[in-house]
Amino acid sequence: MSDSSHSYSSHVEPSSTPDNVIKALSIDNLIFGLDHGKLDILLIKHKVGISKGQWALPGGWIRYDENLRDAATRHLHELTGVTDLYLEQLKTFGRVDRFPSERVVTVAYYALVSAEDYKVVAGNNATDASWFGIHELPELIFDHKEIIDFGIQHLQQQVRRRPIGFNLLPEKFTLLQLQELYEGILDTKLDKPNFRRKIMKMNLLASCDEKQQGVAHRAAKLYRFDEEAYQALTEKGFSFEI
Amino acid sequence: MSDSSHSYSSHVEPSSTPDNVIKALSIDNLIFGLDHGKLDILLIKHKVGISKGQWALPGGWIRYDENLRDAATRHLHELTGVTDLYLEQLKTFGRVDRFPSERVVTVAYYALVSAEDYKVVAGNNATDASWFGIHELPELIFDHKEIIDFGIQHLQQQVRRRPIGFNLLPEKFTLLQLQELYEGILDTKLDKPNFRRKIMKMNLLASCDEKQQGVAHRAAKLYRFDEEAYQALTEKGFSFEI
DNA sequence: ATTTCTTGTGGTCAAATATACCATATTACA
DNA sequence: TGTAATATGGTATATTTGACCACAAGAAAT
Numbered sequence: 001m002s003d004s005s006h007s008y009s010s011h012v013e014p015s016s017t018p019d020n021v022i023k024a025l026s027i028d029n030l031i032f033g034l035d036h037g038k039l040d041i042l043l044i045k046h047k048v049g050i051s052k053g054q055w056a057l058p059g060g061w062i063r064y065d066e067n068l069r070d071a072a073t074r075h076l077h078e079l080t081g082v083t084d085l086y087l088e089q090l091k092t093f094g095r096v097d098r099f100p101s102e103r104v105v106t107v108a109y110y111a112l113v114s115a116e117d118y119k120v121v122a123g124n125n126a127t128d129a130s131w132f133g134i135h136e137l138p139e140l141i142f143d144h145k146e147i148i149d150f151g152i153q154h155l156q157q158q159v160r161r162r163p164i165g166f167n168l169l170p171e172k173f174t175l176l177q178l179q180e181l182y183e184g185i186l187d188t189k190l191d192k193p194n195f196r197r198k199i200m201k202m203n204l205l206a207s208c209d210e211k212q213q214g215v216a217h218r219a220a221k222l223y224r225f226d227e228e229a230y231q232a233l234t235e236k237g238f239s240f241e242i
Numbered sequence: 243m244s245d246s247s248h249s250y251s252s253h254v255e256p257s258s259t260p261d262n263v264i265k266a267l268s269i270d271n272l273i274f275g276l277d278h279g280k281l282d283i284l285l286i287k288h289k290v291g292i293s294k295g296q297w298a299l300p301g302g303w304i305r306y307d308e309n310l311r312d313a314a315t316r317h318l319h320e321l322t323g324v325t326d327l328y329l330e331q332l333k334t335f336g337r338v339d340r341f342p343s344e345r346v347v348t349v350a351y352y353a354l355v356s357a358e359d360y361k362v363v364a365g366n367n368a369t370d371a372s373w374f375g376i377h378e379l380p381e382l383i384f385d386h387k388e389i390i391d392f393g394i395q396h397l398q399q400q401v402r403r404r405p406i407g408f409n410l411l412p413e414k415f416t417l418l419q420l421q422e423l424y425e426g427i428l429d430t431k432l433d434k435p436n437f438r439r440k441i442m443k444m445n446l447l448a449s450c451d452e453k454q455q456g457v458a459h460r461a462a463k464l465y466r467f468d469e470e471a472y473q474a475l476t477e478k479g480f481s482f483e484i
Numbered sequence: 485a486t487t488t489c490t491t492g493t494g495g496t497c498a499a500a501t502a503t504a505c506c507a508t509a510t511t512a513c514a
Numbered sequence: 515t516g517t518a519a520t521a522t523g524g525t526a527t528a529t530t531t532g533a534c535c536a537c538a539a540g541a542a543a544t
Contacts, residue, residue: 091331220521458541
């Protein structure tokens, strides 16, 4: 691994900062996962630096010849093993005193994943990587708690207007799982028959012609999100809303 | 004026870049105005540097001891004379090749103003500053056109969900002005009676107990946006939607 | 004073949507 | 075979949306 892949936990010793990165500019990733209806966030522990041993969002420096999203993807992979997921820009955080002793502005990215689909392992620059419930977060470095709070608020708004919630579920899911997802994120109770009708009327779900296995009651049908149908509808001016 | 207030047009000669700023990180402001129902953007011409004589979004470097929004506000003031307005973060643009010869990431901010309320003058580091209709934009430096395109799309989405459109109007306005504003931004035609009812039902407008002056027809009532009422409603879970 | 023109304002009605609640079908498992 | 949990369909009512009509107001021109 080259020097420039060091996560920024090493940055607090200036001499160890790789010189092919943009100083004063970093990336932080906010990865949401869903575990039994509970919203989780992926955190890592830095291996070295002032923040060694402390929990943090997975992130690090940006290389001179690297686009922002590429840097985000790379750090996520190197720190947690998570790959193949689409990161969306959240916001840039730049309070003068957010980083100790130096001025560092960070661009935050976020994504939603099905926790069970992603194996999480501590990468080369992390001693630990794991999921935390949003109500059981440990102490975090810098302004990472602030980034998380902003991200949760953002998620609650976005999930109602864009079909991003599906990313939190496994590829095949039941309508009840989907409903519980929305109830979890939005912190409300929804009427089952009405919810089903609303979703089905959108024509965004494709039936898998399969049923749940091994449940102690009537098995539910499995559906998957039909990305193509969504694209087609979007071009016709369709707008998702829950 | 101190060195650090130089807009980044001077940055292309490295030796002239002030050293109390964060290199590789800049600000750009996207200021929307409304002129006779036409959406405008505020542009400036840099006084020096490689982009001298070319139109650009008003922006520049960020000082080490300066928060992002403060930097945005400062540059806007120094370049155009515009002051007292609330800038919102839009997005960060960081394509590797967006800036010539160096790697510069820029944080874009945006705001909406009533064009007639703001006198625009070229500041110390600009030879020119003026409004351009979004369909009559001149050639722009770097990726500023891309920033504008993203901003317009963002505006069209936001204007329907947040009462930000009012910022484009004078303090006192008529309902027809407001309707034309929405028709202009959203590029649609709206039914007058229905629009009025929808707006009035929100209880966000306070009557000024005044009427239009000097018009060749029945004078319309003047209203103003009731910021306090909006705050109160928001806390009760009200959500603005057009 | 009357006309004229543009805009403000109110009404209505059908269609679409949201919401609440009831009832029943299905099926894995004990 | 029963039971429990879930899927699924029905329906009646309130609310919202969208389209359209008609007329009142009032400033200016004649």
